[in-house]
Amino acid sequence: MIEDKILDETLGLINGSGTIDAYNFLKSNLSKLNEISSQVYNFLYCLAATSHNEEEALEWLEEAILDKGIWYRPEVFEDEDLESIVDNERFKVCVGVSEERYNNELKTACTKFTLDSVLEENLLVVLHGNQQNNVISQSYWSNVKLDKYQIEYLQSKELDSYNLYRWDEDGSAVEQLEQNLTKVSDMFQNTILSGFSAGCNAILHFIIETDIKIKGIILNSPWIPIIESQGRLIVETLKEKKIKCLLICGNQDEDCYPLYQQFNALAEEVGYEFQEVIEDEVGHEYSRDLYKYVSGFVSQNKM
Known part of the structure; x- marks a missing residue:
């Protein structure tokens, strides 16, 4: 945008x-x-x-x-x-x-999940970043089409400002995800969670705090401060649960690139293999080649 x-x-x-x-x-x-x-x-x-x-x-x-x-x-x-x-x-x-x-x-804040019917065998749920919403997520994912995958969007109930929302580190992200995914996880063969920025942090909290089955995660410009306090538990859990991961980050993303480096170092220590894309001269933003990376990730891992 x-x-x-x-x-x-x-x-x-x-x-x-x-x-x-x-x-x-x-x-x-x-x-x-x-x-x-x-x-x-x-x-x-x-x-x-x-x-x-x-x-x-x-x-x-x-x-x-x-x-x-x-x-x-x-x-x-x-x-x-x-x-x-x-x-x-x-x-x-x-x-x-x-x-x-x-x-x-x-008084009326609530989570908004766009899924209202089952149209495909598999589900991909997109989480926005802080100061974003479902509409912004949809603008970036509009050209992403995956065979046998239904792409839906989940918007936090945590308020940021007018028409914009957030996932606080100590907020209710896990509860929101669990409440909505519990209702639909059995309706699909595979579920992938994709987050942008703080949406990635919400996903990692969810992975270690719930038992809902997730096939893969996509972390785009990952603002993941949780890696500093629970990093080893995260990568060990990803490995144990056999959750595939695609991580996309720009090497000019001053806040998120160092967090990616911590994630990568812990993954090497634990022996967890994941797919990474580090984009040169890119800051904190969605990848322009999102479709290519996501479709490749899904097809290569036969999800």
């Missing part, structure tokens, strides 16, 4: 030339977006606040919350990037409005 690429480049500028250049770059590329999402607004007001543009930061915040009806989970406003505006009354008004909407959303 265009938004993901723009935000990825913005992050690169933040880490490289600084927030002012990143802010100017993001503003200059807004016209390329069909709409400004809650995530983009978050970048805008945070970058403005850290670039000595407090007035613009407040204007972006008011546009997002007061004009567009957007809301955020309360933790978003604890970001140290916003220190220069936290005492401003306009900021406090926006936070209050956002928190009220967030609390209202909590």
Whole structure:
């Protein structure tokens, strides 16, 4: 998606030339977006606040919350990037409005699983990353067609911001997956779980904490902090349960590549073989060759 690429480049500028250049770059590329999402607004007001543009930061915040009806989970406003505006009354008004909407959303938040009928012999379930949703997942998987596989999508009930969701490390990911997969696992011969970013972490928690049979997992840009505390148990469980794994990661993914390296080192120690694709000059994003890698993984492992 265009938004993901723009935000990825913005992050690169933040880490490289600084927030002012990143802010100017993001503003200059807004016209390329069909709409400004809650995530983009978050970048805008945070970058403005850290670039000595407090007035613009407040204007972006008011546009997002007061004009567009957007809301955020309360933790978003604890970001140290916003220190220069936290005492401003306009900021406090926006936070209050956002928190009220967030609390209202909590009352009806629920997991959304797109599966409503059995159409194929096998099932592949896609989990989004943080600050994403099923629609975003579908945009990346739309051209992936697998023989005898039904591709469905599972959206977390954990709120991130307006129309965006997350899988918290200490959240209810395992419970959500277990509740939904228990209902349908016996309806299919094989089940593959695929995650992007934090969705991968949710999958690994699920693998070691439940006994539901899974044939394979696909970890794309894997944000897997669980590997730091339970890494050996994870790879031992994958090996014991004979779960096939495809891991796709960019070597420029500053947060996830080191976690992949830890996973790989533990796999070598335990003797767990998995399929990996490390893409050169790629950051934290979906692989452009997703179909090729996924179809190859499924066919090679005869799943």
